[in-house]
Amino acid sequence: GENVEQHPSTLSVQEGDSAVIKCTYSDSASNYFPWYKQELGKRPQLIIDIRSNVGEKKDQRIAVTLNKTAKHFSLHITETQPEDSAVYFCAASKGGGADGLTFGKGTHLIIQP
Amino acid sequence: DTAVSQTPKYLVTQMGNDKSIKCEQNLGHDTMYWYKQDSKKFLKIMFSYNNKELIINETVPNRFSPKSPDKAHLNLHINSLELGDSAVYFCASQGLTEAFFGQGTRLTVV
Numbered sequence: 404g405e406n407v408e409q410h411p412s413t414l415s416v417q418e419g420d421s422a423v424i425k426c427t428y429s430d431s432a433s434n435y436f437p438w439y440k441q442e443l444g445k446r447p448q449l450i451i452d453i454r455s456n457v458g459e460k461k462d463q464r465i466a467v468t469l470n471k472t473a474k475h476f477s478l479h480i481t482e483t484q485p486e487d488s489a490v491y492f493c494a495a496s497k498g499g500g501a502d503g504l505t506f507g508k509g510t511h512l513i514i515q516p
Numbered sequence: 517d518t519a520v521s522q523t524p525k526y527l528v529t530q531m532g533n534d535k536s537i538k539c540e541q542n543l544g545h546d547t548m549y550w551y552k553q554d555s556k557k558f559l560k561i562m563f564s565y566n567n568k569e570l571i572i573n574e575t576v577p578n579r580f581s582p583k584s585p586d587k588a589h590l591n592l593h594i595n596s597l598e599l600g601d602s603a604v605y606f607c608a609s610q611g612l613t614e615a616f617f618g619q620g621t622r623l624t625v626v
Contacts (some may be wrong), residue, residue, distance in 0.1 A: 433614060446606065446617040454613075487583070490557055503549055503572055504615055506559040 405430040407495050409423075409507025417515050420485055424510045426493035427475040433495040436469060436476045438502065441490045451478070480512075486512045517533045520545050522607045522618035523532045529597055530626055537621045539607030547571075548590040549615070550582060551602040562605075565590050 414421045415419040428436075437452035451474065453460045453467045460467050463482075469476040480487055488512050494504040522539040529535055541548060549572075550562040563582045564572035570582065579595045590607060602625045607618040 421530075437614065441557075444539045446619050448617070449614045452613060492559060503561045503564045505561070509559075511557075 405495055405505040407507040409493050415425050415512045415513040415515055416483055418483055420483055422480045424478045424491055428495040430449055430503055435496050437494050438478050439492045440452050476507055483514050483515050519616045520609050520618040522621055526622050529626045531597055533597050534595045537605055539590050539618055541609035542590055543609055545609040545611045546587055547609045547610045551606040552594050581583060588612050599625050
């Protein structure tokens with residue numbers, strides 16, 4: 404089955420700086436790569452996603468890049484703000500159907516004031 | 517109107533008891549899941565249902581039994597609860613891409 408590795412497990416950055424979280428996946432058939440944000444005590448919520456036919460996608464301060472050849476994808480957050488503090492999960496799936504999302508182990512992002 | 521709702525939000529029970537968690541989605545999705553989030557925050561899929569049929573059954577003790585009466589509902593029944601079952605359980609539904617999660621059920625076995 405799919406295996407998703409995520410690094411780092413904890414990331415502390417100064418407010419206003421950029422944050423980068425990296426993930427690798429093992430199954431070359433995976434074609435859908437979402438990122439979820441989970442605030443303390445809340446449910447995971449999608450913040451951005453990318454399909455395998457696209458190399459990069461941006462939405463305001465967040466962007467995701469995908470390298471299919473190397474089987475890795477990254478989340479970039481620019482101009483970090485205190486409300487960006489949360490646990491971020493990357494995931495991979497074959498998209499549609501009922502294969503489910505295989506999640507990385509999460510990155511606890513801490514924004515230092 | 518909540519897209520994926522699960523109840524209860526908190527569940528405290530003694531070892532050996534049987535309990536159920538209910539989940540309902542109003543998104544019209546065919547696929548629903550149960551995920552377990554342990555104390556280290558790792559999200560692991562337990563079950564996947566597509567249009568009421570079980571598709572994925574990960575390595576989960578058979579004390580856990582999902583039931584899908586229709587494609588909008590996926591309930592989780594747990595028999596003979598153990599201390600190690602304490603976790604947050606999330607229901608989710610998925611269309612072609614995004615998976616929507618319920619609010620989670622924090623299960624504490626004492």
